[in-house]
Each structure stands twice: as C-alpha cells, then as structure tokens.
Amino acid sequence: MIDKTLFIKKANSEIILVQIYVDDIIFGATKDILSEEFVAAMQGEFEMSMMGELSFFLGLQVKESKDGIFLCQSKYCKEILKKFEIESCKEASTPMPSSCYMDVDAAGKRVYQTKYRGLIGSLLYLTTSRLDLMFAVGLCSRYQVNPKESHFKVAKRILKYLKGTINVGLWYPSYSPIHLIGYSDSDFAGCKLDRKSTNDTCHLLGSSLISWHSKKKACVALSTAEAEYIATGSCCAQILWLKQKLADFGLKISKVPLLCDNTSVINLTKNQI
Structure with missing residues (x-):
C-alpha cells in the first residue's frame, strides 16, 4: 500500500518479494520454486535477461554471507x-x-x-x-x-x-530482533547566516540502520526545545511511514520508542508512538 513498486506474494509460510526500479527488477524468495515460477512467468511475457545473484546495483555493492548482507x-x-x-x-x-x-x-x-x-x-x-x-x-x-x-x-x-574510510558501509545481520526505534537531534541556530537549525534523524530495525536524513529547517526556532520538538516531529512522521511500510511485509509493530538527547523533550520517550 505504501510503495507501489513493491510486490509481495505469499504462499502458506513462504514469501516472494519483487522490487521494480525503472527497467530493473530485484526479487528474492524464501523458496527457490517461487523464484523459478516468477522468472518463467516474466520471461514468457517480456524479453528479459537474468543477471544472477545480486552483487552490484545502482552503484551499491552487495555482499551476501550466511551471517548477513553488507552494502x-x-x-x-x-x-x-x-x-x-x-x-x-x-x-x-x-x-x-x-x-x-x-x-x-x-x-x-x-x-x-x-x-x-x-x-x-x-x-x-x-x-x-x-x-x-x-x-x-x-x-x-x-x-x-x-x-x-x-x-x-x-x-x-x-x-x-x-x-x-573507503570500505565503510551498512551491515544487515541475518538474525536481529524485530523492533523499530527512532533517534532525533537538532543543532539550535546552527546556521550563522539565518539562524535556522538542522534536523537529523535515523531509524533502526533491530540493529540494522534502515532510514536517515539531515535537513535544514525552513523556519527559525526560538529555543533549543522548539528546535528539538520540530526534529522529533520529523522523526515521528518517518516512523509512522515505516510502520505502514513494514505492515506491507507482514510485520506489525505496535509501539516504537523515540529517543532525543534534550531534557526538555525527553518525556516523549516515555510516550511511545
């Protein structure tokens, strides 16, 4: 429902995921037979070439092992x-x-x-x-x-x-607890020209980093607390989107802790989203 380029098929306890980007398709399944059926169906309708196991995509290098995936x-x-x-x-x-x-x-x-x-x-x-x-x-x-x-x-x-730091990247372990957590931060009046702050947020699913952003705000905050509140609001919006996204995969997450380093908004961590 969230990503219109993502397609999911479930067969009993098995699942196949298909992600489309322009004219490229990435797919994976928990059972080989599902992948084989998908390839046969697509090649029966379109002229397609199989590139094999994913190792390089849009400038991203993908290294798979039994312990996880490194990007x-x-x-x-x-x-x-x-x-x-x-x-x-x-x-x-x-x-x-x-x-x-x-x-x-x-x-x-x-x-x-x-x-x-x-x-x-x-x-x-x-x-x-x-x-x-x-x-x-x-x-x-x-x-x-x-x-x-x-x-x-x-x-x-x-x-x-x-x-x-050429070889620094993202590590996604094979086994990780399924819980979502968000972090937010803001530098009050960080820009010396217009006194606007920059919001920074990141979100982890278990121990895997799945979302992050750093953006200068369009308005001027009048206090550190206000700057942190705005950053926290951006983090909340992304969490709500991620919860819906994960729901498409069949992962229902009821509560998400949101953490901030400012004492004036630290009470928000007690009220989980």
Whole structure:
C-alpha cells in the first residue's frame, strides 16, 4: 500500500518479494520454486535477461554471507577520488572539523562552479550508504550558486575522509530482533547566516540502520526545545511511514520508542508512538 513498486506474494509460510526500479527488477524468495515460477512467468511475457545473484546495483555493492548482507560504495568512492585527483592525499579523521564555520564568504576567491557542483553531486550520491557524510555534504551543498575557495576546501576534506574510510558501509545481520526505534537531534541556530537549525534523524530495525536524513529547517526556532520538538516531529512522521511500510511485509509493530538527547523533550520517550 505504501510503495507501489513493491510486490509481495505469499504462499502458506513462504514469501516472494519483487522490487521494480525503472527497467530493473530485484526479487528474492524464501523458496527457490517461487523464484523459478516468477522468472518463467516474466520471461514468457517480456524479453528479459537474468543477471544472477545480486552483487552490484545502482552503484551499491552487495555482499551476501550466511551471517548477513553488507552494502557499500567502495568502488564508487575510488572513482570519485580518482576523478578529483585526491588518491595520494593525506587522510582526514572526520568529514569536517568541529570548529568549521561556513558562510557565503563574499570576499573569497571564486572557484569553477561546474567542478564544485560535480563534487557535491558525487558526494550526495554517496549518502545512499554513508550516514556519516550527511551533515557535512548537506552543509557544503548550500553554497553551489556561488562557491568560493573556502567552500571547496571543506568539500575536499570530505574526500580526504573518504580515502581512509573507503570500505565503510551498512551491515544487515541475518538474525536481529524485530523492533523499530527512532533517534532525533537538532543543532539550535546552527546556521550563522539565518539562524535556522538542522534536523537529523535515523531509524533502526533491530540493529540494522534502515532510514536517515539531515535537513535544514525552513523556519527559525526560538529555543533549543522548539528546535528539538520540530526534529522529533520529523522523526515521528518517518516512523509512522515505516510502520505502514513494514505492515506491507507482514510485520506489525505496535509501539516504537523515540529517543532525543534534550531534557526538555525527553518525556516523549516515555510516550511511545
């Protein structure tokens, strides 16, 4: 009901899942006979080629084992480093320094806009599997209209961080408890230009990270508590969507704890969604 490109068929205790993306189809089943029937039905109607077991999809590398599934973009990382000639640079320990201050830098030297936008676009695609890059890349993306050397320097530091974390990715263990939990955070007046905050949320199903986002708010919060409330509201909305999504898979989750680091809204964790 939530995702119109997802199709599910259940046969007694067995299940087959089919996900469509443009002209690509990913499918999997708990029993081989279901997959074989699906392939035969599709090839009987359409001209299709089977690519075999999923190992690479839209820049994502998929490594399966009996213990779980590992998703990463290490090949894509290497291509970016080569493209922007950062292969032999010194590694950075974090995507950006904690004391980093970015503004429009009106007096700064301009850089080639196309190159800066190309770098930001490449980094944005990496956030598909790299939660640790979300905030830094989002901050740099705000200055694509008139980029300066100071902005490009911060963006290049993200590449230096990537050089030392090429093989970082997402791990989904085969056996994990089925419970959903959400986390939210906000930096009050984090942007020094317009005093707007940035909301950050993430959601885990058991020990598996399944959803995350980092977004600058459209309004100005008048207090830390208000900023946290808005972030918590975004987290709640995503949780409600995820509950409906999981219901399509047959997973009924009644209560979801929501955690926040601010004492003024900590009572929300007592009232589960």
